[in-house]
Amino acid sequence: MGQQQLLLIVLGVIVVGFAVVLAIILFRQNARDSKRDLLVNESANLANLALEYSKKPIMLGGGGNDFTNWEIPAGLKITASGTYQAFTYVDSVEIFGIGNEVVNGTDSIKVKVIVSSTGFRTEVIN
Numbered sequence: 001m002g003q004q005q006l007l008l009i010v011l012g013v014i015v016v017g018f019a020v021v022l023a024i025i026l027f028r029q030n031a032r033d034s035k036r037d038l039l040v041n042e043s044a045n046l047a048n049l050a051l052e053y054s055k056k057p058i059m060l061g062g063g064g065n066d067f068t069n070w071e072i073p074a075g076l077k078i079t080a081s082g083t084y085q086a087f088t089y090v091d092s093v094e095i096f097g098i099g100n101e102v103v104n105g106t107d108s109i110k111v112k113v114i115v116s117s118t119g120f121r122t123e124v125i126n
Helices: 003-055
Strands: 082-088 092-104 107-116 119-124
Touching: 003 082, 003 092, 003 107, 003 119
Parallel strands: none
Antiparallel strands: 082 092, 092 107, 107 119
16 A cells, blocks of 8 residues: 555544544533433423412412422422422422433532522523
8 A cells, every 4th residue: 555545544534533522522412401401391390380389379279379388299309300309488489400310520410490479480500
């Protein structure tokens, strides 16, 4: 083989190696983003349940414009996406979701949802 052919083979191996590394990085990023989206969607579902509880009259099993006694339903505290914890106050609820998968070293995906009587706001912590 000539020197030019060897150079082309080496260049081809470098390009393919670079493409494989880039594909792995993009795959991991896409997986992380989709897991974050799942956690945000489940947290928003819990926020809607808390709002529903608050708006419902006490006589019908609701909070009567109060979040104090609301709890995350038992079947939704731990899901395939993560675990959820709620801190209830009279006028608001804070819902924390922690993903099952480790993303950066030892950190998992974390989401915080603050629910008030007018709606809810989602914050991605990690």
